[in-house]
Amino acid sequence: MKQGKIIKSQKDLYYVNSESETLMCKARGNFRKKGIKPLVGDNVLIEYLSDGEGYITQICQRSNEIKRPNIANVDQILLFATIKNPPLNLYNLDKYLAMCEYIGIDVCMILSKIDLADQKEIDDFVKIYEPIGYKILCLDNYDDFPEDEIMSVLKGKTSAVSGASGVGKSTFSNNLVDINVEIGSISDKSKRGKNTTRHTEIFKINENTFLFDTPGFDSFDIDFIEDEVELKDTFLEFRDKTCKFKDCNHINEPKCGVKEDLKNGEISESRYKNYLMLFEEIKKRRENKW
Numbered sequence: 001m002k003q004g005k006i007i008k009s010q011k012d013l014y015y016v017n018s019e020s021e022t023l024m025c026k027a028r029g030n031f032r033k034k035g036i037k038p039l040v041g042d043n044v045l046i047e048y049l050s051d052g053e054g055y056i057t058q059i060c061q062r063s064n065e066i067k068r069p070n071i072a073n074v075d076q077i078l079l080f081a082t083i084k085n086p087p088l089n090l091y092n093l094d095k096y097l098a099m100c101e102y103i104g105i106d107v108c109m110i111l112s113k114i115d116l117a118d119q120k121e122i123d124d125f126v127k128i129y130e131p132i133g134y135k136i137l138c139l140d141n142y143d144d145f146p147e148d149e150i151m152s153v154l155k156g157k158t159s160a161v162s163g164a165s166g167v168g169k170s171t172f173s174n175n176l177v178d179i180n181v182e183i184g185s186i187s188d189k190s191k192r193g194k195n196t197t198r199h200t201e202i203f204k205i206n207e208n209t210f211l212f213d214t215p216g217f218d219s220f221d222i223d224f225i226e227d228e229v230e231l232k233d234t235f236l237e238f239r240d241k242t243c244k245f246k247d248c249n250h251i252n253e254p255k256c257g258v259k260e261d262l263k264n265g266e267i268s269e270s271r272y273k274n275y276l277m278l279f280e281e282i283k284k285r286r287e288n289k290w
C-alpha cells in the first residue's frame, strides 16, 4: 500500500504521484459505492500492481472540495481576470468570489494581460477590490511577471488558478513551472501548447508548493447557495455595516448601512448591482424548486 496524490485525471484514469513516480491508476475502493469519485488533489491510498500501474483503494478525508473546477484540498484560489481579451466580466467575478467566501477558501486576485489595458482601467479594477481586502497581483505574463511576489503568495500552499477561458492561466502556470523544479513527464512543456486547457493538472513548484492549472469556464450556476438570504455574508464589505434590521438584505429595507455607503461611494456600484442580480438568481432558482 502506498500513499499518493492525484495530479491529473482523464476519464476513469488517475495519475497518482507517489514519492518520485507517477502511477496510472483506476478506482477500485469502497468509496465508489457511496457515489464518491476521486478528484484531482485527492490524497489517496493505492495498491501497486506493476509497470507503473495501480488501483486507488481509499480517498483520504478532504479539507475542501470546489465544484468549478471540481478539485479537492485547495488552500487558495488564484482568481484570474483581464480588462481586455477576454473583456472584463465583473458579474462572473463577483459570483466566483461569492462561491469562494461561501466555501471559506482564500482568494488572491490576478489581473492578467495588463499590457492590453490602460493604467486607468487597471486602477479602476484595483479600486473596487482592494478596499474589500482582496490581495491583487497585476501582471503581464510575458514582460512584467512579478515572480518574487507571486512566489511569496504561493509558498508552502496548494493553489489553483481559476477564471474565464483565455485569461492567461496556463501561460502563468508554465512560467512558474519553467522557473522552478519540474517533476517527471507531467510538466513536460512540449506537451503543453497554446490550446485550451481540457484537464486539471497539478504542478509541483517546490517541496511544499503546488499549483493546479484548470480549464477555464465562461459561466456557471450559483447553485451552491440555496437561500438568497445567505448571499449577503459572502460580500465581505457588507458584513460590518450597521442596518436598522438585523436580518437586513440591503435591498428595500429602510435605514440600511449598505445602501448608505453605496450612496457615499464606499461600496462599489458594480459590486452592489451584481449582489442584486445574484440575489434574484438564487431566489428564482429556489422558487422554481418547489
Ligand SMILES: Nc1nc2c(ncn2[C@@H]2O[C@H](COP(=O)(O)OP(=O)(O)OP(=O)(O)O)[C@@H](O)[C@H]2O)c(=O)[nH]1
Pocket: 112, 113, 114, 115, 116, 139, 140, 141, 142, 164, 165, 166, 167, 168, 169, 170, 171, 172, 194, 195, 196, 197, 198, 214, 215, 216, 217
Ligand atoms: N498580451 C498578453 N497575452 C497573453 C498574456 N498571457 C497569456 N496571453 C495569451 O493569451 C492566450 C490565452 O492564454 P492561456 O494561458 O492559454 O489562457 P488560459 O486562461 O489558460 O485559457 P484556457 O486554457 O482556455 O482556460 C494565449 O494566446 C497567450 O499567449 C499576457 O500577459 N499578455
Ligand SMILES: [Zn+2]
Pocket: 242, 243, 244, 248, 249, 250, 251, 253, 255, 256, 257, 258, 259
Ligand atoms: Zn442593510
